[in-house]
Amino acid sequence: MIANDAVLERAAGELLVRAHGLAGRTLAELAHAFELPLPDAPARAKGYVGGLIERALGARAGSREATDFPSCELKTLPVDREGRPRESTFVCTVVLAALRETPWEDSRVRAKLARVLFVPVESGGDVAHPQRRIGRAFLWEMRPPHEAVLREDYLLLAERVAQGQLESIDARVGVALQIRPKAANAAVRVRAHDLDGVPLRVLPRAFYLRASFTRELLRGALQA
DNA sequence: CCGTGATCATTC
DNA sequence: GAATGATCACGG
Numbered sequence: 001m002i003a004n005d006a007v008l009e010r011a012a013g014e015l016l017v018r019a020h021g022l023a024g025r026t027l028a029e030l031a032h033a034f035e036l037p038l039p040d041a042p043a044r045a046k047g048y049v050g051g052l053i054e055r056a057l058g059a060r061a062g063s064r065e066a067t068d069f070p071s072c073e074l075k076t077l078p079v080d081r082e083g084r085p086r087e088s089t090f091v092c093t094v095v096l097a098a099l100r101e102t103p104w105e106d107s108r109v110r111a112k113l114a115r116v117l118f119v120p121v122e123s124g125g126d127v128a129h130p131q132r133r134i135g136r137a138f139l140w141e142m143r144p145p146h147e148a149v150l151r152e153d154y155l156l157l158a159e160r161v162a163q164g165q166l167e168s169i170d171a172r173v174g175v176a177l178q179i180r181p182k183a184a185n186a187a188v189r190v191r192a193h194d195l196d197g198v199p200l201r202v203l204p205r206a207f208y209l210r211a212s213f214t215r216e217l218l219r220g221a222l223q224a
Numbered sequence: 225c226c227g228t229g230a231t232c233a234t235t236c
Numbered sequence: 237g238a239a240t241g242a243t244c245a246c247g248g
Contacts, residue, residue, distance in 0.1 A: 044244065051229060054229080184244070185243060204227090206227090
């Protein structure tokens with residue numbers, strides 16, 4: 001094992017320092033620096049901010065199974081004027097078979113959330129896209145108190161899926177982690193299979209962190 | 225087609 | 237105001 005945890009933690013710390021360099025800058029400034037267009041309609045550019053911050057910090061664009069950086073996952077955090085997270089945070093898609101068979105310790109959720117670099121960005125209708133400012137980034141590492149909450153949610157959700165109760169799951173299940181639709185529209189279906197291996201097509205779903213949870217993470221970071 | 229980047233729009 | 241279910245863009 002070449003990259004031990006101490007090495008990764010240090011790498012993530014260096015990334016955090018670079019992310020701090022973005023604090024106070026506007027999306028317009030950042031887009032200009034990278035010679036990127038800034039979409040006029042935020043509604044048509046829902047993932048634009050995430051991609052912009054990725055580029056600013058040197059992450060590679062595109063869909064990946066692994067975390068954004070070897071050392072951590074990068075997440076922008078939409079915040080209101082008071083700096084409070086105002087939306088849930090996407091974690092990863094739900095793969096039914098994996099959810100039935102993978103213990104928490106080996107789960108994609110845990111891998112993605114082992115270490116996360118959160119970059120707060122102003123969001124919401126009261127601030128125009130170009131004028132939205134980047135906040136002070138913070139690094140969060142999953143530790144026992146929070147991990148216990150996440151594990152419990154994961155186990156609860158996994159158990160329902162394992163018992164074939166997928167349709168009983170909605171966004172109200174889970175204290176910190178929830179499952180919600182994740183698709184172009186409600187008619188989309190992806191391939192899956194049931195408990196007996198019989199193929200079926202289901203609405204794509206994903207894990208999200210509740211805003212109440214990321215608010216708590218942010219509070220913790222401010223106290224530290 | 226599917227996963228990653230998320231926010232939108234309506235309901236609660 | 238917060239939460240849920242729906243939706244938009246893009247890379248591979």
